[in-house]
Amino acid sequence: MDKLVVQGGRTLRGEIEVSGAKNSALPALAACLLTSETVHLAGIPDVRDLITMRQLLEHTGATIKPVNGHLEVTTPSIVNPEAPYELVKTMRASSLILGPLVARCGTARVSMPGGCAIGARPIDLHLMGLERLGATIRQEHGYIEASAPQGLRGGRIYFDTITVTGTEDLMMAAVLADGESILENAAREPEVVDLADLLTKMGAEIEGAGTSVIRIRGVKSLRGATHRIIPDRIEAGTYAIAAAITGGDLVISNCRPDHLGALIHKLWQAGVHIQEVGRDSIRATATGAFRSQDMSTEEYPGFPTDLQAQYMALMTQVEGITIIRETIFENRYMHVQELVRMGANIRIDGREAIVAGSRKLTGAPVIASDLRASASLLLAAMAASGETVIDRVYHLDRGYERIEEKLAGVGALVERVS
């Protein structure tokens, strides 16, 4: 199992490039199951979750060819409409193939996802939505079976809780349904909009993606398309915080400043200088005088839960008390105990973390527990004095492409050891 060995105290300077968004690439690959024609996808990051998604697609009958940095995905027919437990247990986003499979071939069998480090994370809303579109759902032997032998029909779906992959899954189910579907209280994340853009290129009729009401008029079939995945806003945000926490100055290229509003605002309030450089770069510069800033995670366009752990690492370094409130997942504080082992002063009270800042962090052996917790520990390690060894780096590899190489390119001392 790989570990990262980090020597702290280095200031990051230079330019660092962001990869394609993992959470956009996952539904984009799932969308390829909706057509027998070839879909060309650019900007798919080379990270563990995408490798799992590719395996899942191949299991169902897709052929995937890497050509000049793009992926060519062709699914002449679905031979195996199934997501087996072995793949689902390593990646919950596997449930994203449920909608496309039922839409394309009238049946799907997907292993139920188990618990997960950041919370219970049920998929009841995906199933409710499929039922509203006319599918019959059965749950047996740890699997969910959805069937609509006569095809799905349009319907009105209201989400009690805003769900990102639930919105994506049902959008993909509805594009081939008979008639109009309306998704209400839908997720507004840029990744939902990116998926709608791809589906539209494939011939789908979708209006309102990026707002809380999405209207979809079903079509008979979809065609092939060419699409580039949007840049990863969480990776970009992680690097902006890396610049701040190391007292550095980074130009973060290939990013979408318009997707980073809440983070840029929060960092600006905290005293980090953020400047837009052209249309696709930002420059994050530490000014030296940080202020504590309370933060609450929210659905987009609010502050992303996927940057909460990283933001917390930064707040351990500022004057004063910061209250961080996690509203999306009930248990997304697995990084706290590890940060405390490095010298941070953080107390959990229900959904709130109370961070007493200005603590000197010192390197220590720590264990990564999930993807974003790992990023938080890496940031803390770069700010700490001495050596930190981060164990279970496979969590980081699920979502960050070549992160240690990119950070080393701007001055970090990070090494991967087996």
Ligand code: EPU
């Ligand atoms: N929820 C339900 N029922 C459902 C679906 C969701 O109760 O059927 C609840 C969840 O338990 C949670 C809330 O709704 O409390 C929001 O969950 P959501 O469904 O939006 O999360 P997700 O779609 O499973 C995606 C990202 C996550 C990100 C969340 C929130 C992908 C592949 N994953 O997950 O990304 O944290 O949205 O923004 O898009 C990550 O990249 O590290 C990551 C965890």
